[in-house]
Amino acid sequence: MYPAPFRYFRPDSLDKAIRLLSELGEGARPLAGGQSLIPILKLRMDEPTDLVDIGRLPDLRYMKNDNGINFIGALATHARIAVSKIATTIPIIADCALGIADAQVRNRGTIGGSVSTADPSCDWPALLHTLDAEIVCQGPSGKRTLTIHDFIVDSYTTALTDAELVTEIRFRTPGDHSGGSYIGFKKAAPSYPTASVGIQITLAEEDVCKDVRLVLSAAGPRPVTSNEAESVLRGNALTKGNLDKAAEAIIAASDPPSDSRGSSAFKRTMLHSLFIKAANIAISRAHGKNITGAQVYV
Numbered sequence: 001m002y003p004a005p006f007r008y009f010r011p012d013s014l015d016k017a018i019r020l021l022s023e024l025g026e027g028a029r030p031l032a033g034g035q036s037l038i039p040i041l042k043l044r045m046d047e048p049t050d051l052v053d054i055g056r057l058p059d060l061r062y063m064k065n066d067n068g069i070n071f072i073g074a075l076a077t078h079a080r081i082a083v084s085k086i087a088t089t090i091p092i093i094a095d096c097a098l099g100i101a102d103a104q105v106r107n108r109g110t111i112g113g114s115v116s117t118a119d120p121s122c123d124w125p126a127l128l129h130t131l132d133a134e135i136v137c138q139g140p141s142g143k144r145t146l147t148i149h150d151f152i153v154d155s156y157t158t159a160l161t162d163a164e165l166v167t168e169i170r171f172r173t174p175g176d177h178s179g180g181s182y183i184g185f186k187k188a189a190p191s192y193p194t195a196s197v198g199i200q201i202t203l204a205e206e207d208v209c210k211d212v213r214l215v216l217s218a219a220g221p222r223p224v225t226s227n228e229a230e231s232v233l234r235g236n237a238l239t240k241g242n243l244d245k246a247a248e249a250i251i252a253a254s255d256p257p258s259d260s261r262g263s264s265a266f267k268r269t270m271l272h273s274l275f276i277k278a279a280n281i282a283i284s285r286a287h288g289k290n291i292t293g294a295q296v297y298v
């Protein structure tokens with residue numbers, strides 16, 4: 001199907017893009033990599049009057065680290081993030097970026113577009129919870145910074161207001177004795193995950209957990225987190241029994257929908273085994289082991 005007619009604008013600066021979006025009003029949409037928006041337009045699930053192409057803005061592609069804080073511009077693509085120094089330092093970032101779709105989608109899709117879509121199956125909105133990331137937004141009234149938790153409001157709904165753009169994603173590099181793992185279960189590379197799990201852990205000593213962040217994706221309208229599940233592990237030994245208890249607690253907080261990718265019951269069982277696999281990889285990485293690749297395909 002062809003999209004409904006729209007006008008197309010390509011401003012050459014961030015300020016001009018924000019001004020245009022503000023002038024064009026509620027029918028206008030920013031276009032970044034187009035990997036979510038173009039299919040939505042073709043299916044006529046949205047019929048914007050205007051597209052403001054921000055995809056070639058020069059200043060939003062950076063990836064840098066300053067004093068232990070990582071800054072990623074909204075237009076950094078999944079492919080560039082996958083091979084960045086940030087991904088080498090923080091393996092959970094590589095897991096996520098490399099697991100998204102296929103090379104074509106990764107070469108065009110952006111981290112800013114992914115968080116702004118707030119698709120419950122998309123990986124960045126969930127993954128960024130494990131790193132307590134912040135989202136920098138800029139609009140006609142200036143800049144503001146939100147935690148990823150406050151930014152993702154619901155399925156396909158963010159805290160962005162009219163004419164506001166995501167400009168940057170920030171997170172701290174995890175400290176010593178930390179390791180993370182993000183695993184999605186997929187039918188094939190170009191399909192969205194059936195279910196995903198992210199775990200970022202810091203060890204106090206041998207196998208005792210000092211701190212932990214847990215998240216499930218494609219398991220409810222927004223990324224699923226659970227203080228209760230994290231407190232099962234925090235301060236305690238990372239035994240099989242405790243990992244099972246934590247998995248049960250976070251899965252109890254989830255609500256995976258039954259759909260063409262599987263029944264809710266199947267997804268709950270899948271989430272449990274992904275959780276244990278991700279936890280074991282995260283613990284091994286926290287011990288300094290180099291483990292690559294973390295997707296599970298049917």
Ligand SMILES: Cc1cc2nc3c(=O)[nH]c(=O)nc-3n(C[C@H](O)[C@H](O)[C@H](O)COP(=O)(O)OP(=O)(O)OC[C@H]3O[C@@H](n4cnc5c(N)ncnc54)[C@H](O)[C@@H]3O)c2cc1C
Pocket residue numbers: 029030031032033034035036037038039074099100101102105108109110111112113114116117121122123124160164165166167190191192193
């Ligand atoms: C076949 C296929 C498979 C895929 N599989 C996966 C997968 O396994 N995992 C996964 O996570 N994703 C997957 N995706 C989605 C992909 O990651 C998209 O790249 C991403 O969701 C959107 O990024 P984009 O830059 O293409 O955004 P666009 O499609 O250009 O925009 C998406 C939405 O965000 C808005 N937007 C874009 N940038 C900004 C910004 N900076 N500020 C404010 N609003 C903005 C747009 O207006 C639009 O509403 C898949 C996509 C396809 C086509």
